[in-house]
Amino acid sequence: MRTTKLQRFDRTYIKDYQETPEGYLTFKNVPITRTGVFPYRRKDGATSYEAKLPEEILSDSTVLSAQSKAITNEHPNELVTTTNHQQLAKGLSHTDARVDGDKILVSFTVTDSELISEIKDGKREVSIGFLSDIEQRDGEYNGQRFDAVQKNIEINHIAIVDQGRAGPEIGIRNDSDAWQIEDEGGKRNMAKYKIDSVEYEVDPVIKSHLEAQQAKLDAANLKIKEVDTLQGRLDAKDAQLKVKDDEIQKLKEKSLSEDELDAxxxxxxxxxxxxxxxxxxxxxxxxxxxxxxxxxxxxxxxxxxxxxxxxxxxxxxxxxxxxxxxxxxxxxxxxxxxxxxxxxxxxxxxxxxxxxxxxxxxxx
Incomplete structure (x- = not known):
């Protein structure tokens, strides 16, 4: 069996919240993941049906990983760490993560004014970003076939996202137990790429490709400059040699043969x-x-x-x-x-x- 560690995004929907005296929004006992077989769209466009088995998704380590994690506005283009936490975190999950039936529940508080305003305007989906070992093997869980199993699941952040592209039929919107699952977590934060002093929003993969190509171009231009410098030095040496050759020729013309000297x-x-x-x-x-x-x-x-x-x-x-x-x-x-x-x-x-x-x- 082949195992690969990948990043995944799960989706659910929230409706109720409490507003604190400071203006923060607190969400109580939000289901953020559960057991089951879920479709994930891979980068190549194919769909992978991956199982979250109870012994994996409801394990103590996975539940613990849901506590004190950053709340983000959309999924960032990188994992949340100490180096970018101050920039990306818009709130924090509480330390009350627990198992409830086939789900993991946790409370969290949003402290960022911009995200709070978007939530009040209807931005209500929750999507967890997590790392998981993907073990390729066929099987069946609760009557559903799967072709891979998620193992060693570790939650990295909890994102508040816009409505998913898969449409409202994917999740039931009448309570907090509805789910929606996508491999990219809905709308992604676009990367910034500058062309001629103008910034454009591009897919992070495209940005990485463009930056790699630019690095190759810069290296090539540097080589060209080095060649030009060497060519300039060679040209200068050639000019010096020509001057010396001219001087030698003039001296030869002025010099006398032995017969001429005798004369x-x-x-x-x-x-x-x-x-x-x-x-x-x-x-x-x-x-x-x-x-x-x-x-x-x-x-x-x-x-x-x-x-x-x-x-x-x-x-x-x-x-x-x-x-x-x-x-x-x-x-x-x-x-x-x-x-x-x-x-x-x-x-x-x-x-x-x-x-x-x-x-x-x-x-x-």
């Missing part, structure tokens, strides 16, 4: 060998570029020469002309033999200009 060294040595006799041993060659050395040679024969605005081709042509005259005529940097200021300046100027032009043509 540059030879060119430098040749340049110094050419101009050293002109500038003299006292001239400091260290740290000076080829252009600076060439300008120094030109300025040695023309102190007023300024090469700041001149192109490299112009400087090279002027330098070549100067060194050529030195080699041909053997003149000094100053005096009558100066190529630019001495006696030979006039006769040599055309030749120098021709050499300069030739140099420029070679560069073009």
């Amino acid at each position: 540059k060294v030879q060119e430098r040595v040749s340049l110094i060998a050419t101009i050293k006799p002109i500038l003299g041993d006292s001239f400091d060659f260290k740290g000076k570029t080829d252009r600076e050395l060439k300008e120094a040679v030109i300025q040695s024969v023309n102190a007023e020469f300024k090469g700041d605005s001149k192109s490299d081709d112009y400087i090279n042509a002027f330098f070549d002309a100067t060194t050529a005259q030195v080699q041909v005529n053997g003149f000094s940097s100053t005096g009558a033999q100066s190529a630019f200021t001495g006696d030979s300046a006039g006769t040599q100027s055309k030749e120098i200009n021709d050499m300069k032009a030739q140099r420029l043509n070679m560069r073009s």
